[in-house]
Amino acid sequence: METHNFLKNRELPEAIEKKLLEALGKDEKLLFAIVADLTPEATYGDSVIAFCEKRFFVCSDEALREYVYDGIEDCFVKRMYGNARLVFLRDGKKNEILSFTYSVASLCDMAALFIKNVALGEPFSEQLEIVEATYDKLNLVCPKCGRTLIRQGAECIHCQSKSKIAAKLMKYVTPQWKRLLVCLILSIITTAVALFPPYATKTIVDTVIPNRDLKGLATLVLTLFLCYLVQHVISALRGYLLRISGDRIVMELRNDVYEKAQHLPMRFYDKTSTGSVINRISGDSNTIQAFILKITQEVVVQFFMLIGIIVIMFAMDWRLTLLSLIPVPLVVVGAKIFSRKIAPFYKKIWRRWASVSGILTDTIPCIRIVKSFAGEDRAVDRFKKHNAEWYKVDTASARITTVFPCIIGFAVTCGSLLIWAIGGRWAITTNEEMLSLGLLVSFISYTSMFYTPVNFFAYLSDSYQGALAAIERILDIIDAEPEVNLPDAKKVTHLDGRIEFKNVNFSFDKTKKTLNNINLTIEPGDIVGIVGTTGSGKSTLINLLMRFYDNYDGEILVDGTDIKNLDLESYRACIGYVQQEPIMFSDTIFNNIAYGVPNAHVEQVIHAAETSNAHEFIARQPDGYDSMLGERGVGLSGGEKQRLSIARALLKNPSILIFDEATASVDSETENLIQEAIERLISGRTTLMIAHRLSTLKKANKIVVVDQGKIIEFGSHEELMALKGKYYTLIEIQSLAEKTNRARIEAGV
Amino acid sequence: MANYINGDEVRITKVGTCLVDVEFYSGERFEGLEPRRLFPLSGLRNYITLLDSDLKEKAVIRDLDRLMPDSKKAIEDCLEEYYLIPRITAVLNIVEKFGVLKWTIMTDRGERTIRIKNRHSDIKTLYDGRILVRDANDNRYEIPDVSALDKHSQKLLSYEL
Ligand SMILES: Nc1ncnc2c1ncn2[C@@H]1O[C@H](COP(=O)(O)OP(=O)(O)OP(=O)(O)O)[C@@H](O)[C@H]1O
């Protein structure tokens, strides 16, 4: 049998593949196939849709059906909830031919487009190329973790890192190694010194006191004094050094997380609450710092302590040593049980805490809304409720964290009773050679010291788990895929402003398609008006052009280069973007305007403000350009903020200007001012203007009408008016509204 | 204003996948409406909206259980087709590799292995104790009641919740 090579998303089930091959005609070849994951009864199971040049098949275990392209009027994916269907229209009748979950939805989108275009008689080879490109992209996944890669051969950011948490953390430890080493040596000294006092006790009890040796006593007391002095001086020094290195570590870590957070794509922030990001930067880095110090210091110290004590104890009396080892298995087993019980709590507590702080970041910045809807009490109630949830879990874990070590501690103390009982008995009943009183006393001290390192190691895995939860969350950010700049990305200083969208499809998540097969060409110098109902995808179109989202299908070219191949920063620097919601920082007006060009000359800033008609109102402020704005621009009106953000965009002297509803929230006089400003701005640049008020678009030489994620009309004002389509109706409605308005005003006069 | 359907004033018949015809006894009639939940998470049987092919709402059913049996069945069948939220009946295995959780689960639709990208944002516990899971492809799954799962599943889950 000849081998059949065709594109597929995974291996076809054997029975189905056999059935398909049998159904093929003599010279027919399978071109590509999609293995879908639902049976018609909506249970999990394989069914396959496979394509040849003249017809396509849908095949499941039960049946094989074939369809020809001819006569199909439309073909699309009907997205439902958690599942979707491939549907085509023939003779006005709907045929549902395949069910699948969202896992294969994007492939089926492609298939639907393929069927439709082939049926409409588009060149077959071109369609096949699009299909091939889609399959190529499908293979762009990391073989290890299955995440999508940015391009062929790229290294998967996740796999190279998370597996080596230790290596990651070492990055923060290594710069401190000298200091940490000193600390370590110091602490080994203190440990060694700490081992001496019990021994001194023995000498005092056994030789000095019975022999009434005053001189020996003085020497011993002096030695002990020196011991304590050394111990405390050194530990003060060590504490200081440790604090320094610890602070350094946490500072570096925080810097890194913050820096990383700045470079994370919008996709990340769509899904992660800012509260939890803030939490990680402020809280988790401290946990990690504590853990790093524990690992690099305590582990070594406690280990030496353990060895030292055991050696001394054995040297003093091996029988008592064995006795005192009896509770050790108990501690180890106890600690095992403990860490198993406590492990689930760490994540639980953090989640509860995240939701508490989520309310904080949600309500405190929006305090105006809370107040205006008299929502204070409700906010408090909600906060209390979540706080109580946290309390419940935290106290539940407290029961474990406090009770367990107590039980173990009690058992250990009882262990020392054993030594008193048996050792004491030996001391009383047998002669001096067997066991001296001093030996017994100092032995007891060693035993109690002995359990510090034992406990430490027993609970190490537990504190490791606690830290691990924090590390995981930090790495979530540190390892998250940043906005990508290809290594050979082209730096640009100027753009001509030719913009092309080619077959662009985009969805924020797979449940809904936001942009559908966008094809659009904008020439340099064009002034393009983008209109459409709210939620139709206008801002999304701009988001893609700004490269806020990279995970779209198709291509966006600027000056003939795929924007993914352009250096991100330099590319964005060439675009002036006035957002739908003008956003200000809590800084001076001057710095807000100069945000994109920090080293701008004062007069440049003033000029930008003048051009955007902002200068006048700034001049009226008592503090002028030095006026300090509150958080997110509190202290300015909506229109004023809008003009500032226009000034900000203008100062960059961008090659492409984008206005997203720049005049949405102002009166018509201010709108005219802003309009004038915009007109001064746009000469010689490619300009995109999104507007609901169509009168704003007088200057536009091209109009794009977006509807439900599709471009339905494109052309000049006159062309679209002649078309009598959506744009025509929009214009009609608005001018009608204006007319009635005017009539009403005149009637009122 | 929403055109509420309270109970037995309509007859609803299923005419296709996720499609119904609605006939009011007052004589009003709509064809080819698509029933959808207004509260897919919190209200499975209340407030079912009926949309026409342009996604314009034609009526809202207040309470599924107050419809006539045939009409109720028609809507239930449509919702069953529209909403695919497999119920997880057992968690067979959980492995974490390179920061991605891989769950092998048994659901009422069969066995499946899913990838979960982020345990913080993709696994949500609702107030009534249900757990919603979203996989890397935005498919949804539901665990109606963790305590009803077998011991092994509960143990695996206890680390994730
Ligand atoms: N971050 C996001 N995540 C998921 N969906 C989104 C996101 N942002 C927008 N959407 C959805 O995408 C669609 C298009 O949104 P978009 O902001 O592009 O609309 P628009 O045309 O700019 O509307 P408007 O005129 O109101 O500004 C909307 O249905 C919206 O709900």
Ligand SMILES: [Mg+2]
């Ligand atoms: Mg918008």
